[in-house]
Amino acid sequence: MVAKEDAEEIEEENIEEEKPKKTKKKKVVRRRKSTKEKENPVISAIRLTVESGKVGFGSRKAVAGDAKLLIIAKNTPEGIRKNVSKSKIPVLEFNGSTMELGAVCGKPFPVSVLSVMDEGNSNILELSKKKQ
Numbered sequence: 001m002v003a004k005e006d007a008e009e010i011e012e013e014n015i016e017e018e019k020p021k022k023t024k025k026k027k028v029v030r031r032r033k034s035t036k037e038k039e040n041p042v043i044s045a046i047r048l049t050v051e052s053g054k055v056g057f058g059s060r061k062a063v064a065g066d067a068k069l070l071i072i073a074k075n076t077p078e079g080i081r082k083n084v085s086k087s088k089i090p091v092l093e094f095n096g097s098t099m100e101l102g103a104v105c106g107k108p109f110p111v112s113v114l115s116v117m118d119e120g121n122s123n124i125l126e127l128s129k130k131k132q
Contacts, residue, residue: 045124050105053120059113067115073098076112092128
């Protein structure tokens with residue numbers, strides 16, 4: 001009998017030990033972005049336009065299509081700049097290279113001219129008016 005009582009007491013102690021202990025949740029500390037790290041609103045608008053709107057890549061589509069806005073990289077060759085400037089479509093100059101514009105658009109290749117046919121959910125046309 002004594003052995004049974006001891007066994008029961010040991011089992012009760014084990015059950016008490018198995019109860020979940022209260023653990024503190026770790027708080028996630030998010031670091032604020034400095035002014036250098038904050039994303040340019042033009043970059044986020046271009047990304048949103050590519051995702052939700054209708055765009056074309058390249059100077060041929062820019063001149064031939066019915067674009068509302070043309071976005072040109074800073075290091076676009078002069079020949080392409082002249083062809084684009086002949087059209088009566090508003091032009092927004094992107095402050096980055098063709099590789100950076102391609103990366104913003106999510107493409108693995110350089111993009112010299114991005115033509116926006118439909119802006120989708122972005123405010124790229126409003127931003128271009130403010131820049132000009």
